[in-house]
Amino acid sequence: MKKQKIKITFVIPSLAAGGAERILSFVAQNIDKKIFQPTLLVVGFKKDTVYDVSDLQVIYLNKTRVLKAVFTIANHFRTQKPQVVVSSIFHLNTIIAFLSIAFPKIKFAAREANVLSVLAQHDKGSRLKVLKKLIVKAYTLVDCVICQSKDMQKDMVTNYGVDISKTALINNPITSNTSPKKEARNKETPLQIITVGRLSKEKGHDRIIEVLSQLAFPFHYFMIGDGNEKENILNLIRSKGIENQVTQINYTKNVEDFLRKSDIFLLGSYSEGFPNALIESCVVGTPVVAFNAPGGINEIIETGKNGFIVNTVDECVTELTKLNQNFSFSPDAVNHVVTSKFNSEKIISQYEELFIKLTPNYAI
Numbered sequence: 412m413k414k415q416k417i418k419i420t421f422v423i424p425s426l427a428a429g430g431a432e433r434i435l436s437f438v439a440q441n442i443d444k445k446i447f448q449p450t451l452l453v454v455g456f457k458k459d460t461v462y463d464v465s466d467l468q469v470i471y472l473n474k475t476r477v478l479k480a481v482f483t484i485a486n487h488f489r490t491q492k493p494q495v496v497v498s499s500i501f502h503l504n505t506i507i508a509f510l511s512i513a514f515p516k517i518k519f520a521a522r523e524a525n526v527l528s529v530l531a532q533h534d535k536g537s538r539l540k541v542l543k544k545l546i547v548k549a550y551t552l553v554d555c556v557i558c559q560s561k562d563m564q565k566d567m568v569t570n571y572g573v574d575i576s577k578t579a580l581i582n583n584p585i586t587s588n589t590s591p592k593k594e595a596r597n598k599e600t601p602l603q604i605i606t607v608g609r610l611s612k613e614k615g616h617d618r619i620i621e622v623l624s625q626l627a628f629p630f631h632y633f634m635i636g637d638g639n640e641k642e643n644i645l646n647l648i649r650s651k652g653i654e655n656q657v658t659q660i661n662y663t664k665n666v667e668d669f670l671r672k673s674d675i676f677l678l679g680s681y682s683e684g685f686p687n688a689l690i691e692s693c694v695v696g697t698p699v700v701a702f703n704a705p706g707g708i709n710e711i712i713e714t715g716k717n718g719f720i721v722n723t724v725d726e727c728v729t730e731l732t733k734l735n736q737n738f739s740f741s742p743d744a745v746n747h748v749v750t751s752k753f754n755s756e757k758i759i760s761q762y763e764e765l766f767i768k769l770t771p772n773y774a775i
Contacts, residue, residue, distance in 0.1 A: 416448040417770050420493040422484065424477055424503055425455030426462050426469075428662055429609075430583070430687045431499040431524045433462055437586045438497075440467045441759050447766065452487060454480045454503070461664070477503050481510070488514050494770045497557075500524050501546060508549035518769040520579075521550065522557040526705045528570040529682035530613055547572050554769060555579055559685035560707030579765050582707065583685045584758035591696030591746035592671045596738045601629035601656075602731070605673035605697075607666055607688035608680070610638030615679030615702060617647060622677070622727045624651035628735050632677075633669055637661040670695045675734060676718075677727075680704050686711070693717050693749040696742025700730050710752075717748040 421439045423432050439449045451469045453460075454477050470487070474480040488496065488510070497520045498507040504521035511519040527546070550556055550571055556578050558564035564580050567573040604623070608614045616634070623632055634644075634657060641659075648654050663669065666688070670676070676692035676699045683706025689699055690711060699718035701708050712718045717740070721727040 416446060417495060417766055418448045418450070418491070418493040419495040419497060419766060420450045420452050420487065420491065422452045422496060422498040422503065422507060423454070424500060426453055426457075426460040426464065427455065428461050430684065431522070433586060433687065434583050435497065435499050435522065436462050436464050436467070437584065437755075438759065438762050440464065441755065442763055442766070446763070450491070450493070452484065454484075461662075477506055481506060485510055485513065488517060493517060495520065495766055497522060501527060502542075504553070505542070505546055505549040508552040511552050518555070519553040520555040520557055520765070520769065521553045523559070523563055523567065524684040526560075526563050526566045526682050526684070528566050529705050532681075543571075553577075555765065557581055557765070559583055560683075560705075560710055562705035562707060563684065566705070579761075581761045581765070582710070582753055582758060583687055583690065584755040585690060585694055585750065585753050586687075586755065587667065587691065587694065589667060589694055591694070591742035593742070595742075596674045596740075598738070601631050602675065602735045603633070603673045604630055604675050604677050604731075605633040605635070605669055605692075606677050606679070607635045607670075607691075608678075608686075610634075610636050610641045610644055612640055613680060613682050614638075614640075615681050615704075616640065616644045617679075618702065618724055618727075619677055619679035620644070620647050620651055620653070621724050622679075622731070623653055623656070625724070625728045626731060628732065630656060630731075630735075632657045633673065634659045635663060635666060635669060666691065667695060670697050673697050674738065675700055675731065677731075678702065678708070680706070680708075682706055683708060690749050690753055693745050696740075696745045698740040698745050700727060700734070702727065711749065713748050717745040 421435050423435050439451050453471045454474050457471045472480045472483050495518045498504050499522040550573050556573050558580050568575050670692050678701035685707040703720050703722050719730050
């Protein structure tokens with residue numbers, strides 16, 4: 412006789428554009444429905460949804476802030492009685508962790524989305540420094556902390572007091588079914604450079620712009636993303652005199668098309684969780700030049716195969732100059748590096764194994 416399905420509630424702040432939102436909703440949709448009964452609990456509003464969740468039970472709480480949704484979330488746990496709750500992003504994780512005290516029969520897994528200690532260093536207005544003691548306490552209350560990268564796992568253990576036995580290292584999956592582009596770089600056109608990501612301080616657009624201002628060859632830079640640093644970044648672009656070589660786009664559903672048309676993905680981040688856009692770029696065959704930073708970058712990039720890691724602005728300028736002169740990357744080779752490591756079947760299987768491990772009495 413088969414045992415009952417494992418009921419899992421995934422909790423996220425919204426379904427607006429964002430890495431955590433996309434990955435958690437993707438996992439919720441793709442785990443085996445013969446074993447699991449997933450529900451996606453969204454603090455925000457349906458109107459903000461940019462991801463397809465048609466094959467999933469979704470409950471929108473229609474709240475503007477996580478704090479305003481606490482009692483509604485607790486009521487869901489009380490009435491629906493999931494065996495597992497999975498949340499993501501530190502402020503939501505913290506609140507859910509303290510709620511967990513009232514629900515001892517539920518297993519709680521917090522999926523961290525950043526290397527928090529490094530993120531706090533590069534964002535002067537960050538709440539992370541103020542809330543560190545609260546976060547440390549919160550992560551002692553959950554049953555598992557899901558880390559996207561080895562750097563994140565090390566940060567959780569070293570700086571936030573999480574026992575390594577209570578962590579699960581699961582990289583982000585490739586969430587799109589696509590194939591690498593066929594065309595090689597057209598050397599007759601300016602080098603096409605792209606960055607996709609939130610316009611915030613930790614994403615390092617300041618050093619990207621410094622690099623671009625020093626390039627001595629024709630290029631065009633597509634900067635896709637929006638955020639609280641937008642005006643500062645645009646002002647910096649103007650001050651460097653490269654505004655005619657830059658196109659800024661707040662949001663597009665056609666990111667893949669832009670990645671396919673680009674020659675290089677340039678990543679300037681000071682800290683990452685596990686950069687989804689970097690993986691997406693490699694999937695379509697566009698290699699990456701990335702500044703060395705914690706957050707899984709060195710787990711994704713294999714030097715010379717799908718990109719390069721640099722340590723300084725000067726190194727980045729040198730690498731881009733070499734690539735402009737002699738571009739040798741094969742789209743198929745760039746794609747193979749990431750698909751062999753992060754294909755969705757492999758990653759979803761790791762999530763399923765974790766959920767079964769957390770609930771041995773319910774597994775089929």
